[in-house]
Amino acid sequence: xxxxxxxxxxxxxxxxxxxxxxxxxxxxxxxxxxxxxxxxxxxxxxxxxxxxxxxxxxxxxxxxxxxxxxxxxxxxxxxxxxxxxxxxxxxxxxxxxxxxxxxxxxxxxxxxxxxxxxxxxxxxxxxxxxxxxxxxxxxxxxxxxxxxxxxxxxxxxxxxxxxxxxxxxxxxxxxxxxxxxxxxxxxxxxxxxxxxxxxxxxxxxxxxxxxxxxxxxxxxxxxxxxxxxxxxxxxxxxxxxxxxxxxxxxxxxxxxxxxxxxxxxxxxxxxxxxxxxxxxxxxxxxxxxxxxxxxxxxxxxxxxxxxxxxxxxxxxxxxxxxxxxxxxxxxxxxxxxxxxxxxxxxxxxxxxxxxxx
Numbered sequence: 001x002x003x004x005x006x007x008x009x010x011x012x013x014x015x016x017x018x019x020x021x022x023x024x025x026x027x028x029x030x031x032x033x034x035x036x037x038x039x040x041x042x043x044x045x046x047x048x049x050x051x052x053x054x055x056x057x058x059x060x061x062x063x064x065x066x067x068x069x070x071x072x073x074x075x076x077x078x079x080x081x082x083x084x085x086x087x088x089x090x091x092x093x094x095x096x097x098x099x100x101x102x103x104x105x106x107x108x109x110x111x112x113x114x115x116x117x118x119x120x121x122x123x124x125x126x127x128x129x130x131x132x133x134x135x136x137x138x139x140x141x142x143x144x145x146x147x148x149x150x151x152x153x154x155x156x157x158x159x160x161x162x163x164x165x166x167x168x169x170x171x172x173x174x175x176x177x178x179x180x181x182x183x184x185x186x187x188x189x190x191x192x193x194x195x196x197x198x199x200x201x202x203x204x205x206x207x208x209x210x211x212x213x214x215x216x217x218x219x220x221x222x223x224x225x226x227x228x229x230x231x232x233x234x235x236x237x238x239x240x241x242x243x244x245x246x247x248x249x250x251x252x253x254x255x256x257x258x259x260x261x262x263x264x265x266x267x268x269x270x271x272x273x274x275x276x277x278x279x280x281x282x283x284x285x286x287x288x289x290x291x292x293x294x295x296x297x298x299x300x301x302x303x304x305x306x307x308x309x310x311x312x313x314x315x316x317x318x319x320x321x322x323x324x325x326x327x328x329x330x331x332x333x334x335x336x337x338x339x340x341x342x343x344x345x346x347x348x349x350x351x352x353x354x355x356x357x
Contacts, residue, residue, distance in 0.1 A: 037353040040342030042306060046334040048287040051279040051325060059210035059228070059273040061265050062181045063201035070196050073169035075099040075113065077189045082198065084183045085268040088174045095172040095185070095197055111170055119163040126152070126159040178202035181268045206262045208237055210273045211252035215322040217242070219277045226257050226275040228265070236260045237273075281327045286319060291326050293340045294318070304339040304346055305332065306354075311339065311346040 079096035082088055099113045111117075133152035137145040182199035185191060208228055212220065220242055228235045241256035257273065259265055279288050294316065295302055301318060304311045320327040332338070337354075339346065346352060 035351070037309075037351040038311075038342060038346050039355040040306075040311075040339045040346065040352045041355055042337040042339055044334065045287065045330075045332045045336045045338060048289055048338060049281065049285075051288040052276060053279070054274055054276055055212070055216060056272055056274050057210045057212060059208045059271050060181060061267055061269045061271060062199070062207050062209050063178070063267055064205040064207055066178070066181065066199055066201040067176055068182075068196055068199045069094070069172065069175070070194055071097060071169070071172065071191050072193055073097055073166075074192045075170070075190075077185050077187050077191055080185070080187050082180050082183070084180055086180050088178065088180060088200065090174055090177045092174045093171050094174055097170050097172065097191060111167075113166075113170060116163070116166050116170060119159070119166050123156075123159040123163050126156040130156040172197060174200060176200055176202055179267045201267050206259055206265055206267065207240070208257045208259060208265075208271065208273060210255050210257075211247060211250060212255055213252060213323070214246070216277060217253050219279075220255060220275070224275065226273050228257070228259055228271050228273055230265070230269060230271040233264060235264050279322070279325060282320060283327075283329075286327050286329055287316075287332075287338075288325055288327050289338065290340065291321065291324055293338065293343045294326060294328070295343060301328075303328075303330075304343050306337045306339065306352055309351055311348060311350045311352050313348050 075097040076099065077095055078098045080094070081092070082094045088094065096111075098111050099115075130149070130152040133145070133149040137149040178200040179202070180198050181201045182196075184196045184198060191197070208226075220239060222239050222242060224239045226237050226239060228237050237257040237259040239255060240258045241254070243254035246253050255273075265271070281288055289303065293303060295304075296318075300315055302313045302315045305314055306312070314330060314332060317329040318326050319329060339352070342352070342355075
């Protein structure tokens, strides 16, 4: 009986000790679960009535005296004798376009194109006929033989012209001297008639060419200033052309600008163009905010503002989206602080701390 009492006392003592230790650690656990304020960046409503950003696009230095060389026949690029930025001379052969077809051997012109081979054969026959007619007329000078010689000579001339016309399409030569500022093809490419091969620019008034997105086109006009940047050096320029038609492939719009100083730029160089865009809302009182700061759910669209150090949700209506920005309607006060960075990290009622940059 005494032993059972003793064991009961020991068990009670152990349970009491465990309960005491657990009660002592509980405050520490509760303290550890206290959520720290979420760091966010904000801007006031009054600062959100417009938005300014610097846009950057790649550009190329060209000349106002330039030619875009295009193929006049279809085939495969088998030779290229130029590269981007290289100087070339007028008449220099730049590319060879061939079409093997079913013929594996090269013809007299160094091509396997079946049409060229046929024209070479036709020229050979015409040349033989002319030589024969000329010899016959020499031995027997009469009107009939003279007329046959003239016909054979005309056929020879026609055969030469036909072959040369075909070769002019197969062998692409430079129409002017200058610098290759754009290269559109590589060896092995299939090419169609009318497709661009290269752009040749010659010394003259320099132009900077670049393409912009549709959303930014309304903010650019002739006479606007842009900055041309190359290797940490910058040159000012003014827009001289804003194309109203988009490029078929890129769906971007061509912009040309004239630099103030030609001495610091070289034809064919690839540079960067920078310009500022000031976005203003279409409707007065609307705000312009980054899309990343707006929460779009199935049932509502809202942003977070800060009230008494906590995140508060306010519903908005998006009226326009352009690029990474959006115009929206809201009924906030000018002094309200909108959470810009960190809006996806907070919930209604969360404590927040400012980390404005």
